[in-house]
Amino acid sequence: MIPARFAATRFPGKLLIELEGKTIIRRTFEAVRDTKLFDEVIVVCDDVRIVKEIETCRGNTFFSQKEHESGTDRIAEAALDTEADIIVNIQGDEPFISKDALEKVIALFKNDEVQIGSLILGISDPEKINDSNCVKVVVDKQFRAMYFSRAPIPYFRDESLPKTAWQHIGVYAFRKEALMKITRLPISDLEQKEKLENLRMLENGIPIYMAVIDDVGISIDTEQDFEKAKNYLKSRAT
Secondary structure, three states: OEEEOOOOOOOOOHHHOEEOOEEHHHHHHHHHHOOOOOOOOEEEEOOHHHHHHHHOOOOEEEEOOOOOOOHHHHHHHHHOOOOOOEEEEEOOOOOOOOHHHHHHHHHHHHOOOOOEEEEEEEEOOHHHHOOOOOOEEEEOOOOEEEEEEOOOOOOOOOOOOOOOEEEEEEEEEEEHHHHHHHHHOOOOHHHHHHOOOHHHHHHOOOOOEEEEEOOOOOOOOOHHHHHHHHHHHHHHHO
16 A cells, blocks of 8 residues: 655655656556555555546555544555455655565565564665654664664764664555554654654554665655656666
8 A cells, every 4th residue: 555645744746746757656656566566556645636647557546534644544544444464555755666675574474473564774874864854763683673763873972883774664564453453542652753653653562573675766755855866767777
């Protein structure tokens, strides 16, 4: 499921902006559909303009009837009457998401203990580590998330150590019962402070298992990201 909210806070209407001839939401939908990993791909949206755009490429949509605090809450509404064992939530602004990345998050569920899975990418660029739009995560030795933050974590008190971090990639996979459970919980204190829905899961003792990927392309959160995405596409074409 691809949650696609039209009125994005940092970059309103971004999903319908054309990126080298195709809208961002269409590129994301086609990237996911073309992996052929899923029984069904559904764009969960709140605006008829997005519905019409996905219909042009014969995609399926679910029109959300409620106001939601997060993309997870939005897909839960769509998933309520959907028969599925595992539901994968891929943000609508991830036009470069790869089959390899999605295979890795799905593979986590070979472990029966996994209720929620997600992705991380190693980063060392100080600009990204300090960027509040780039969500960082620290993990334990079993690669379960310990904390997510917009702040640079961990803090490097020892200046001699290499400054590296894990970037969280906004792809989640849920067993359906776990998804329903999470969305019945109230917004948590840390979730409200950081504006990160994954903290609701951790605050309620629900572990999130992480899979490591090597590359994700560019998530388009801001107009600056959009410019980077255009350059990224051009570089891939050469």
